[in-house]
Amino acid sequence: GAGVSQSPRYKVAKRGQDVALRCDPISGHVSLFWYQQALGQGPEFLTYFQNEAQLDKSGLPSDRFFAERPEGSVSTLKIQRTQQEDSAVYLCASSLIQARINTEAFFGQGTRLTVV
């Protein structure tokens, strides 16, 4: 597809269950970001990849959160032992280059995670 694709669009998990969220960035895009958006809030930075290298994971809220991008394209955000406070929309964004001023980052539609 032409845009950033995220799957699944919706995920309901029981508390304690592990989940994996997938992001297919636009082909050839170097930079990839994950953001978490809680209900009624703006997106909050989780982590950043340049190709396969995870250069910043300062926003990951706990060691239950893990992200990877092993071949520099598709990325997976994994949450272990989910808790209710993990309920949020998880947004992925990609851009062609690594640039400090990035007006060309394209966001996916997000995955809405609900932990019950």
Place this chain on the structure above:
Amino acid sequence: DQQVKQNSPSLSVQEGRISILNCDYTNSMFDYFLWYKKYPAEGPTFLISISSIKDKNEDGRFTVFLNKSAKHLSLHIVPSQPGDSAVYFCAASDGGTSYGKLTFGQGTILTVHP
């Protein structure tokens, strides 16, 4: 601590009138500001931006104003159209990072009535 704040959760405007969305920030390291628009069930899309060396940037119906001394920026939409109804997020980029990491405000829901 909320480094970027949008204090108005919602704004309602009549079609053809001006919409003014406001944003305040606290981090002095922020040197580039962006506005994103988000429709339901879609990801945010980039709208307009401004560098801290400017105080105004205009793109068609959209103008962003920056007041660095007050750490305040605003987005003006003139004239407002029903298709502008969406959630608007203010975001800021920190001069200390090299890759476009953004800090977002909470968003303002704009409703433009026909």
